Amino acid sequence: EAGVAQSPRYKIIEKRQSVAFWCNPISGHATLYWYQQILGQGPKLLIQFQNNGVVDDSQLPKDRFSAERLKGVDSTLKIQPAKLEDSAVYLCASSVRGNEQFFGPGTRLTVL
């Protein structure tokens, strides 16, 4: 069974630029999550989708971050405009039962 796929794996941008990350969850997993992991910290939930609806986006900085999950499968996370403090690894996870989440390899973003 293929795991959670994410791209790109690495991205370097300058502050105020825009960036987008893509995630393809495990086939059949209805729930998809985006996490932000800053160096030295644990992952922090940004948004949770159930199929293509948002369940929880309480920690998503909505002035600059947006996410969508069209057709209930793939998802994109966008940052516009990026700030220096957005430098982090962005992890996508999916689950079928809710509690046990399977993570992708992440996208490492560096904002200069």
Next chain:
Amino acid sequence: DQQVKQNSPSLSVQEGRISILNCDYTNSMFDYFLWYKKYPAEGPTFLISISSIKDKNEDGRFTVFLNKSAKHLSLHIVPSQPGDSAVYFCAASGGGGGADGLTFGKGTHLIIQP
């Protein structure tokens, strides 16, 4: 305010001995607890979990203990092997309403010495 705390940033254990990783939480709404293992440049991988209705769950070399009254859980690895060297994250979920995103601790870097 950190709701899940791992107070040991690192832990060094000799190969073959027991590794004990600790985790404390403050939110009494948490009802499910998980441990994840992470290697560099990879995403976290699920290791073992425990529901709040249990106090112990065992899977091979890994055992998780939950003390609800103390809001404390621990992960025991016996015997420790070189491949266990990684960062271990404690995570929790709960609160209901379908929102089951995980709250993570900062992680403990486990180093298994030969």
